[in-house]
Amino acid sequence: xxxxxxxxxxxxxxxxxxxxxxxxxxxxxxxxxxxxxxxxxxxxxxxxxxxxxxxxxxxxxxxxxxxxxxxxxxxxxxxxxxxxxxxxxxxxxxxxxxxxxxxxxxxxxxxxxxxxxxxxxxxxxxxxxxxxxxxxxxxxxxxxxxxxxxxxxxxxxxxxxxxxxxxxxxxxxxxxxxxxxxxxxxxxxxxxxxxxxxxxx
Amino acid sequence: xxxxxxxxxxxxxxxxxxxxxxxxxxxxxxxxxxxxxxxxxxxxxxxxxxxxxxxxxxxxxxxxxxxxxxxxxxxxxxxxxxxxxxxxxxxxxxxxxxxxxxxxxxxxxxxxxxxxxxxxxxxxxxxxxxxxxxxxxxxxxxxxxxxxxxxxxxxxxxxxxxxxxxxxxxxxxxxxxxxxxxxxxxxxxxxxxxxxxxxxx
Numbered sequence: 311x312x313x314x315x316x317x318x319x320x321x322x323x324x325x326x327x328x329x330x331x332x333x334x335x336x337x338x339x340x341x342x343x344x345x346x347x348x349x350x351x352x353x354x355x356x357x358x359x360x361x362x363x364x365x366x367x368x369x370x371x372x373x374x375x376x377x378x379x380x381x382x383x384x385x386x387x388x389x390x391x392x393x394x395x396x397x398x399x400x401x402x403x404x405x406x407x408x409x410x411x412x413x414x415x416x417x418x419x420x421x422x423x424x425x426x427x428x429x430x431x432x433x434x435x436x437x438x439x440x441x442x443x444x445x446x447x448x449x450x451x452x453x454x455x456x457x458x459x460x461x462x463x464x465x466x467x468x469x470x471x472x473x474x475x476x477x478x479x480x481x482x483x484x485x486x487x488x489x490x491x492x493x494x495x496x497x498x499x500x501x502x503x504x505x506x507x508x509x510x511x
Numbered sequence: 512x513x514x515x516x517x518x519x520x521x522x523x524x525x526x527x528x529x530x531x532x533x534x535x536x537x538x539x540x541x542x543x544x545x546x547x548x549x550x551x552x553x554x555x556x557x558x559x560x561x562x563x564x565x566x567x568x569x570x571x572x573x574x575x576x577x578x579x580x581x582x583x584x585x586x587x588x589x590x591x592x593x594x595x596x597x598x599x600x601x602x603x604x605x606x607x608x609x610x611x612x613x614x615x616x617x618x619x620x621x622x623x624x625x626x627x628x629x630x631x632x633x634x635x636x637x638x639x640x641x642x643x644x645x646x647x648x649x650x651x652x653x654x655x656x657x658x659x660x661x662x663x664x665x666x667x668x669x670x671x672x673x674x675x676x677x678x679x680x681x682x683x684x685x686x687x688x689x690x691x692x693x694x695x696x697x698x699x700x701x702x703x704x705x706x707x708x709x710x711x712x
Contacts, residue, residue, distance in 0.1 A: 434708045438709075473696060473705060474696050488693040489689075492692075495689075496672070497670075497674050500676075501674075
């Protein structure tokens, strides 16, 4: 059985990285997508496990060929997520969970129809503003801009498969966990096992 | 938000009633469908909670009007499950879980498109036979017949939304629980909450 791809989006302040980390701790056979990078491996980093380490030419070719779902340059090094690499993880039967913005999620849906899109939301406009203010070191105007950007992203959630409010962290983790587990029991993912177990042609 | 209807089918020996009981113990706002009956209420039984107690004329009218999903006569009393009654429970926001055979599940899907169909399976042909043999008090031939009937039912599972193997009871309960919880987070069931929380028109 091939794995499933779970894409999680949500505005800054929704708690995506915390939720993803806790869900991965509690669910077996659920991995994080392995990115490509042009930077040199650090000590203990394993090629194909921590990152796919590639040279700049290879990375540029991937960009040209449209194999990168998203990419960015950070301190002179290139980082990106490759469609074919995710597909290879999934073909090995691994479920993959990815933190991707709304634009990236749209790209993934186009390229990999069978993916499952989750949107994580703060519980209310007021809490969203509180959370953004708590981490903000910038001006009132910059805060307003970030709040507007978050609201624009939230409007995009209507195109997602599942919406999860993160008011209570453990409830949000339980919800995402249940979505990952339930998808494993969809009829189309179990048919071959049923045929084998009961010798149905 | 209206509730969701979860229909569980599966052959004798799949463990439906145990799984349903354990899932209901662990999940809030999940009820069992309330049946109609012509028998007199016992002490402590509450009309509309334990059963809908109706007279024989009313029950016969329900049969004629096609409001009964399934019904049976037991020791001279009539028992049945009414579409409109389930709909009323769901309209109050209650999720409902029902143990229904494959014929009944087909009726429910026709009448209530938005229901979720789960099929519970024993882990293998061998375990199915073992379980049927363990409860069988009848002849080898009767056992063969019951095994054939179970296999016919299993062939119908392909039309269901979710398939859950019940080899390990706690895993099967966790799977059904995750299906019930995940359905609550489907985008179409959360849209009005999102609009309210973020004041989106």
